[in-house]
Amino acid sequence: MTTLSGTTIIMSGGSRGIGLAIAVRAARDGANVALIAKTDQPDPRLAGTIHTAAAAIEAAGGHALPIVGDVRDDELLAAAVEKTAAQFGGIDVVVNNASVLNLSPTAQLEPKRYDLMQDINVRGTFMLTRAAIPHLLASPDPKVLTLSPPINLDPRWFAGHPAYTMAKYGMTLAALGFAHELGQKGVSSTCLWPATLVATDAIGNLPGGDQMVKVSRKPEIVADAAYEVLTTDGQGLNGQTLIDEDLLRARGVADFAAYSMTGKDEGLAPDIFL
Template identity: 85%
Template sequence: MATTLAGKTILMSGGSRGIGLAIAERAARDGANITLIAKTDQPDPRLAGTIHTAAEAIEQAGGRALAVVGDIRDDATIAEAVERTVGEFGGIDIVVNNASVLNLSGTAQLEPKRYDLMQDVNVRGTFMLTRAAIPHLLASPDPKVLTLSPPINLDPRWFAGHPAYTMAKYGMTLAATGFAHELGQKGVSSTCLWPATLVATDAIGNLPGGDQMVAASRRPDIVADAAYEVLTTGGQALNGRTLIDEELLRERGATDFAVYSMTGRDEGLAPDLFL
């Protein structure tokens, strides 16, 4: 049974741009309340937008926004975000674990601080943000946790080129699966979502050869529409699943995927990692 996100309160890591912002704007069209935790307080020439422009976009779309400037690696920032969200909106219905660091370096080339950054943002951030929200999720009538992470694919090619990134993304999926089994017994539905193709984000565009990859990508809207389907599916029908955006949207009746393509054609697209 589908619901609406009107009046629902979402606590999201990241969200200044890209997939996170697209998910937030889609929820805002229903009238959702959205708290963003992000570091980008000032414009950066490599990145589009800030947490403040994202908050403005959410409100222009019809939602209410709360911007918490801070680092998802910092426990004090997480505690502040939870406290301010509950104070402003009265509770937390949904946690979206969106913040993620991408680094495709091999083992010998990856600096220790870059390894720690990926693990701390991707895995620890997912775990600690969800953990901090648990008391409020349990008070929600239909609580959800949505984590932007892939199905665990043990094909050696995903370990041969960038084992540290693979570990960090799979760690997010393992955390979300743990939430599904532990918190699912208490009514919380935890689901992972991953794109079928590359998605045009700054993280992709800033990589070597990024222009070509962006041209073979879909817009973040496809992930946002799939996330909306997850978050408006009542109860625990999707608890514990790792979903692919295109597959879910096809199951829900979508047929025109060219609208999501950067070129306007549903061909020549690059599959995302781990698929």
């Protein structure tokens, strides 16, 4: 594909940040985007709701279907998939974007916080994709895009926050599983991860978040890389764990200054797991 016009995407999360940037980029082509997210009402700690996200998608030229709900709810996922397919005539793309960030060491991590990360990051990725399989198999060029990192077994990623590392690597393992299992049936499954920190509420709300945002890139860099993945024909990127900057450079992008929060492509903080 060279355009996402007429493509139907179902995404977990997407009220803000990277997910919203991906949705708006797709909407500029005229894509249909269904969002499954919990933020129904404004939260002082978070920018935007699922409804403001839907408005941004429509304003960009796409068609939005906001679905208020939790990816931990299997019945809701099944209903969301069927509602999306009924409204737009099918589903072509699943974007596994919803994720919980908690960098607590083991002794300080409450069991409910551990469960939340596993349930949203890993189980949510698996179950949303699972629910969409019948519609993906009916698509002429189905894609699954998961926002998760390459598997890096350097001990430093386990020493500080093993639970978060397990949750993000679990998403990647699920995506690689889809690549090998569903790839035989024509579905292309790819992981995408940023080269640097990205200015999102998840980063900004951490201790020292203001400073971290200053050395971050904008979510649009991940959105542009996601667009490259979703417009790559067939299974050319199936089973790959890609870094946004590397992919964009391979596709001819040379100037990254516009993606920086400061307008300068220097002094940026690398993202974790790299």
